Amino acid sequence: MGDVQEQGESSAKRIKCSIEEAAFCCGECNEPLRPPIFQCPEGHMICSPCRGDLPEEKCTFGYSVRCTAGNLARSLSVEHAVESILVDCHYAENGCTENTAYYYHVKHRLMCPHAPCECPEPGCDLAGKRGELLDHLTAVAGLHKWPSTTFQYWVPFDLRIVEPGTHVLRCKNDGQLFLVS
Ligand SMILES: [Zn+2]
Ligand SMILES: [Zn+2]
Ligand SMILES: [Zn+2]
Ligand SMILES: [Zn+2]
Structure with a gap:
């Protein structure tokens, strides 16, 4: 846990947990969300590049039908949650001690020197x-x-x-x- 704390900006107490891999993925592109993150009143979460592609800033949540819940707004609480997540490397059993930000772990997995x-x-x-x-x-x-x-x-x-x-x-x-x- 000492390593984990050194990587974060604060010394906030950390707990181990596991989350669904796609829990914080963009509803449009399915990529892990990284701040700035936007949300519609229905709770659909959208990444910043996808928001730029949406007409009238209304989400489609992966369907061709446009979500009618209302306009997207930045969600600081989701950003805070995502930024607090550190993911152990997929190849930890091979000796990798890296833990990376949620939105970086897939990229790390592809580049990890411990990958087979x-x-x-x-x-x-x-x-x-x-x-x-x-x-x-x-x-x-x-x-x-x-x-x-x-x-x-x-x-x-x-x-x-x-x-x-x-x-x-x-x-x-x-x-x-x-x-x-
Ligand atoms: Zn997206
Ligand atoms: Zn929506
Ligand atoms: Zn690794
Ligand atoms: Zn060979």
Whole structure:
């Protein structure tokens, strides 16, 4: 819990709970809501970009029929609720200790360095963490023995070191792996 408190702005006491994944999703685009958040008198919640697309600021709540409940207004209470939610990483069991804002957790899941990676070689069914994949692809005693090069974003490097065939490029900044063929 100490980690959780350090990430928030306040030292408010926190409790663990679980919520429906879609509990705070936009009624129009179904993406997790991030402030500013708008609500109609019926309680339909809409994200800011979707609100901009709605004629006369009346929600449709995912249907083609326009909601007749009235105009959308900003909902500070929903914004407060959403901002107070921190989501444990989907890959916590793989060792990820990140907990992210509700509206960021799907993005984190897609980028999480602890997410399982599959070997791209046809016929090879290895699935493991990214660190394990690097070993699997490049180890001299491994199955593929592909050459690898470490690079940094925005720092030029000599492409002539990239050998013909498959070559693994490993980014020093974020650990991402790229296969060049
Ligand atoms: Zn939306
Ligand atoms: Zn509505
Ligand atoms: Zn993670
Ligand atoms: Zn493989």
